[in-house]
Amino acid sequence: MQRSMAYERHLNLEATELRLGLPGSDEAPEKTSAIPSVRSNKRASPEISEESRSKGSSSLSSDVENCEGETAPPAKEQIVGWPPIRSYRKNCLQPRKNDRVDGAGMYVKVSVDGAPYLRKIDLKVYKSYPELLEALEDMFKLTIGEYSEKEGYNGSDFAPTYEDKDGDWMLVGDVPWDMFISTCKRLRIMRGSSEARGFGC
């Protein structure tokens, strides 16, 4: 709800907007030099607010409404952080989704043998195994070692494993990345040679 509708920009509202002023008269030059005309899809352009202010209404869309006598104003572009309500409060009052915040993450728990704390990471953030492993190494301050198909993880005591949809524990890296992403339910970084090596066959 907080992201503005990017498609409105594509509709090129400015070309079709109705406003007071001679046809072909442009916005004042200093505006465009200080402010880009293409803004993020997360922000409303201040130019829109500029024009609508002079007509004493608060949106371009309601201008259109006034001129054309439409009864239902089109949905206003949602501005980031406006009105200034904390997202916690917004989420509490509006119907909650079942998944976690924003629904965009793919969080899995990561445990490390011997470490007191569980962490959660968002798998969607990573694009490949090396990225994921590097992040895990950073997060837990350990070295995982080199992966090889035949021998599993060489060079350290740690081997990253994961539980897949079927409940089986697999070595991270055995399946293609996309398959991994869609089947991984949780991660466990195992420690100690024998168990970890057991995956390597």
Added chain:
Amino acid sequence: MITNKKPRSSDTDSNYMRDDRTEMSEDDDRSPPSDSIANGSCPTRTCTPGSGSGSGSGSSSIPEYSAPYPDRVLENVLENVLWFLTSRKDRNAASLVCRSWYRVEAMTRSDLFIGNCYAVSPERATSRFTRVRSVTLKGKPRFADFNLMPPNWGAHFAPWVSATAKAYPWLEKIHLKRMSVTDDDLALLAESFSGFKELVLVCCDGFGTSGLAAVASKCRQLKVLDLIESEVSDDEVDWIMCFPDTETCLESLIFDCVECLVDFDALERLVVRSPSLKKLRLNRFVSIGQLYRLMVRAPQLTHLGTGSFSPSEDVAQGELELDYVSAFAACKSLVCLSGFREIVPDCLPAIYPVCANLTSLNFSYANISAEQLKPIISNCHKLQTFWVLDSICDEGLQAVATTCKELRELRVFPFDPREDIEGPVSEVGLQAISEGCRKLQSILYFCQRMTNAAVIAMSKNCPDLVVFRLCIMGRQRPDHVTGEPMDEGFGAIVMNCKKLTRLAVSGLLTDTAFAYIGKYGKIVRTLSVAFAGDSDMGLKYVLEGCPRLQKLEIRDSPFGDTALLSGLHHYYNMRFLWMSACRLSHQGCQQIAQALPHLVVEVIKHEDTVHMDDYADTLYMYRSLAGRRHDVPKFVSIL
């Protein structure tokens, strides 16, 4: 004679100024109540001549001033006197008198307040103040709450916890606001401070229930664990179970923002073995039946957050038949009620017995109507703080105005925070409140439409206003009756409310509104501006006219480099300036950075912003003794 000139640096006064926080306050800018003489925090000291108290600190960064014997006596006397000085402003003033006073004040300060965690380095702070028992830190600027700042900007607690762990092993209290705290930080905290008593985290994030578990299990003297509007990740560790099995010292346990289930039986047992518990705020995973069980165990509570206030999903029939009225009636000391996260309005009458004593009521998560509110509020004669949703409509506000003559703080939040809808509250409600609640000091009011007349009325009826925050949710909406800008209304507020220190404006506003603020807002400390003003003059009026301005946050307003430059004389007096989506260029910001070397000038880029080279999307600048910080993320450039 106290000299007023700035000493070697602005080390002393500004960076250690504090605003006080009340229980429910989401903001940090209240007039401090008169500080009482310190009792508990004042360790017993004897004053003996030459008792090395002067140079005990060891790691002081101030060169040692070797005084002859008589001055040593004076210092000891001074030390014993200064222990009683608790007000931050007084202490800052005392530290400016001379080196000797500076040093003694530094040794005797027990509450360290850092309004901007980047204004001073942890090392510097801990070297100067050696006997600190309580640390308060504030991190991100307020607009970060509204997603105007990319994640991972900073405000990390880590360097502070490690510095204080070394410097103050006796530390008892940590209060953080808008800081990034990790589980590791909490673990270090729990390990390092054996006598730790109070942890308060307001609007913090980055940690989870694992961190809480560490605190619960290791801090055996813990009295206060308050998590307020913080984001706590669910690490599936039952932290409530981690409190020791013995009797606890807990006086306050606030976890209404924690979005995960706790084991109820463990919670109940915890409450039973916490005889000092006075404040308990449950999260929404606690049903009303469970609430009942806790209330009968803890009738001594003064502050209660009721959790969901609805029956649990797989409800035993018995839940609705419990005698809630008696449970509430038994809580004779209850003065502050909140929660009601998923309220079933039929359950509301249960709270009747406590209404007459309530001084604080938070219905801001309860979607109730005026009809449902009236029977409750008509009994709340002593109410001083009231937070509510606009679902009660103007009619509900009229009911509040009729009864709550002692009201000091009102917050009306929108149930549906969109811009284009018909709002349930308007100038009618505001006018009614102004007429009924003459002692009002603080108001936050969200609405869809407003008139100058109502705002002017409030400015006249409520002369004690310290905080006036009006949010007309439709951007740039004029007075909906006259079609005029809202300049006159806000002008009246700054003109008539002589105690006003915090102001948030909205609606259609021209430069005139800012001229008023600059002319009359002489003691305004915090100003929030959004989608307002016509030109650089607006900002200039404020920067030139408001000598007490400390925090200025502006978004989406047409203020540019010229306006920014007009504040050069003042920026060192401010805690920070935030300007996003205005008309600033990198060059303009650069000029400021060059002119003011003790200002850290951050320009923050937003990932999905396409912008032209010179445009500065977001400027966040603040005075600092620490210089540019070392934890700058990629999207921030420090000029």
